[in-house]
Amino acid sequence: MALLLFGLAAAAEIGGCFAFWSVLRLGKNPLWLAPGLVSLVVFAWLLTRSEATYAGRAYAAYGGVYIAASLVWLWLVEGTRPDRWDLAGALLCLAGAAVILFADRSP
Structure with missing residues (x-):
C-alpha cells in the first residue's frame, strides 16, 4: 500500500512541479x-x-520512490531515456527507501 501511495504522490508532485517548470x-x-x-x-x-x-520517516522513504518516478517522467513525458547511471542511482535510492519502509522496529 505504501508504494502505491508514494507512487501516486510522486505523480502529483512531479506534475505540479512540471507545471511551474513549463511556465517559468x-x-x-x-x-x-x-x-x-x-x-x-x-x-x-x-x-x-x-x-x-x-x-x-515518510518523507525519507518517499524520496526514493520520487527519484525513480522522476526518471519515468523523464522518459515518458520528456522523451529522454534514463542512462545506466540514472538507473543505478534510482536503484540505490529505492533500496534505501525499502530499508526505511520495511525495517523491523520492534523492541
Whole structure:
C-alpha cells in the first residue's frame, strides 16, 4: 500500500512541479499554474495518508520512490531515456527507501 501511495504522490508532485517548470522555463501559458497548484495540494494530502508514524520517516522513504518516478517522467513525458547511471542511482535510492519502509522496529 505504501508504494502505491508514494507512487501516486510522486505523480502529483512531479506534475505540479512540471507545471511551474513549463511556465517559468519553457514559456508556457501561466494558466498551467492553476492545475499545478492543485496537483501539489493533492501530493501533500496523499503523503499525509502514509502509515508512517513520523513525517520525517515518510518523507525519507518517499524520496526514493520520487527519484525513480522522476526518471519515468523523464522518459515518458520528456522523451529522454534514463542512462545506466540514472538507473543505478534510482536503484540505490529505492533500496534505501525499502530499508526505511520495511525495517523491523520492534523492541
